[in-house]
Amino acid sequence: MKEYDVVVAGAGPAGSMAALHAARGGLSVLLLEKRAEIGAPKRCAEGVSLRRLREVGIEPDRKWISSEIIGTTMRSPGGAVLKVDESSEDGEVGYVLDRHLFDKHIAKLAAEAGAEVRTRAACRAVSAEDGRPVSVAVRGIDGEEEIGLGCLVAADGFESQVARWAGVDTSLRAEDIDICCQYLMSGVDIEPGYCEFLLGSGTPGGYAWIFPKGPGIANVGLGIQASLSSKERCARYYLDRFVASEPRLSKGSILEISGGAVSTCPGFGPTVYDGLVLVGDAARIINPLTGGGIYHALMTGMHAGRVIAGSGKAGGYTAESMAEYERLWKERIQEELDTNWKAKERYVRMDDAEIDRFIAKAASFGLKKVRPEELIKVARTQ
Numbered sequence: 001m002k003e004y005d006v007v008v009a010g011a012g013p014a015g016s017m018a019a020l021h022a023a024r025g026g027l028s029v030l031l032l033e034k035r036a037e038i039g040a041p042k043r044c045a046e047g048v049s050l051r052r053l054r055e056v057g058i059e060p061d062r063k064w065i066s067s068e069i070i071g072t073t074m075r076s077p078g079g080a081v082l083k084v085d086e087s088s089e090d091g092e093v094g095y096v097l098d099r100h101l102f103d104k105h106i107a108k109l110a111a112e113a114g115a116e117v118r119t120r121a122a123c124r125a126v127s128a129e130d131g132r133p134v135s136v137a138v139r140g141i142d143g144e145e146e147i148g149l150g151c152l153v154a155a156d157g158f159e160s161q162v163a164r165w166a167g168v169d170t171s172l173r174a175e176d177i178d179i180c181c182q183y184l185m186s187g188v189d190i191e192p193g194y195c196e197f198l199l200g201s202g203t204p205g206g207y208a209w210i211f212p213k214g215p216g217i218a219n220v221g222l223g224i225q226a227s228l229s230s231k232e233r234c235a236r237y238y239l240d241r242f243v244a245s246e247p248r249l250s251k252g253s254i255l256e257i258s259g260g261a262v263s264t265c266p267g268f269g270p271t272v273y274d275g276l277v278l279v280g281d282a283a284r285i286i287n288p289l290t291g292g293g294i295y296h297a298l299m300t301g302m303h304a305g306r307v308i309a310g311s312g313k314a315g316g317y318t319a320e321s322m323a324e325y326e327r328l329w330k331e332r333i334q335e336e337l338d339t340n341w342k343a344k345e346r347y348v349r350m351d352d353a354e355i356d357r358f359i360a361k362a363a364s365f366g367l368k369k370v371r372p373e374e375l376i377k378v379a380r381t382q
């Protein structure tokens with residue numbers, strides 16, 4: 001049986017970052033991706049801030065950027081508008097990525113650092129001894145293979161099964177799941193440079209977005225709370241209604257349809273076990289208010305890879321020797337997850353009239369940035 005120090009299941013941003021940093025730390029690393037192509041199909045609106053990319057050591061590169069973002073527009077159901085050019089303070093604000101290329105870029109960095117990358121290679125089962133993963137069954141192009149490991153990284157995204165196979169309960173309440181549907185649309189009349197959010201009862205428990213990808217082309221999507229979704233009134237039903245109601249969108253063409261889900265819980269734990277680490281969406285580490293998780297995936301993957309590398313050199317991979325990982329990500333983001341989860345719980349209970357008043361009030365505040373923490377401050381003054 002082939003053996004690696006670290007096997008990473010899932011080559012999204014979290015898995016590739018974990019593989020990159022574990023390989024840089026001198027470990028033998030296998031990065032598995034069940035799909036034929038890393039980064040595809042895209043299930044993301046692709047918005048990310050420059051500040052947060054830089055925080056995890058990634059410099060923007062035109063090759064994987066679709067468009068630059070300088071500000072945010074938020075609209076209430078009754079027509080109140082909050083529009084902020086956020087570039088006035090510190091220049092560039094963020095990007096709408098091309099995740100097909102961005103995800104490949106991070107996986108390529110992992111490969112250059114020495115990780116072995118295999119696509120169309122699905123982790124199918126986890127074998128454990130004394131409660132600790134020792135090998136995974138992998139189905140690849142050439143059939144089934146059992147692969148031995150020192151540490152397993154569950155980086156298999158929202159639908160994560162790998163952690164569950166290893167004995168960890170990652171289930172979520174329906175109230176802590178948003179079901180999403182998104183169209184990549186061309187021929188739409190959108191304002192370049194601004195990510196737009198539309199709130200209210202047209203998207204029960206969630207919101208709609210328009211993220212510009214280039215002239216006349218945008219990711220147009222929405223998420224609704226799973227507990228408020230039904231077979232007839234699903235995310236796609238609300239998205240079609242939204243597109244039809246907006247003349248600037250309704251004449252456009254749909255080039256791509258994608259679905260997906262995000263967790264909107266206040267985090268989860270533990271994320272470290274003997275021989276097992278959970279990262280990114282698989283660890284439910286994602287902004288529960290916005291559903292933004294690219295940064296969270298990159299950040300948790302980075303810390304996980306580094307801590308695993310340190311633990312491996314010390315001959316470990318025990319929960320104790322890797323506990324630093326959980327300390328690091330919690331120190332960075334737990335408070336924000338808690339605050340944003342409370343804000344989400346409040347938001348889903350607001351009716352359209354309250355949202356109208358809230359957006360009108362936020363618009364009068366002279367905000368320089370539209371970040372969840374700024375909006376929460378506005379809400380607290382109501």
Ligand SMILES: Cc1cc2nc3c(=O)[nH]c(=O)nc-3n(C[C@H](O)[C@H](O)[C@H](O)COP(=O)(O)OP(=O)(O)OC[C@H]3O[C@@H](n4cnc5c(N)ncnc54)[C@H](O)[C@@H]3O)c2cc1C
Pocket residue numbers: 009010011012013014015032033034035039043044045046047048121122123124155156157158162180181182221259260261262279280281282286291292293294295297
């Ligand atoms: C509609 C939608 C819009 C979004 N928009 C934004 C946004 O604008 N900005 C933002 O920051 N976040 C956004 N998110 C969230 C963001 O996409 C995720 O948080 C992010 O992709 C998480 O990265 P990850 O690496 O943890 O998981 P993923 O990106 O989901 O990667 C997991 C990978 O694991 C692979 N995999 C799964 N099972 C196995 C297995 N058994 N074996 C091997 N491989 C496996 C999958 O194929 C996948 O490639 C959005 C999400 C959705 C659904």
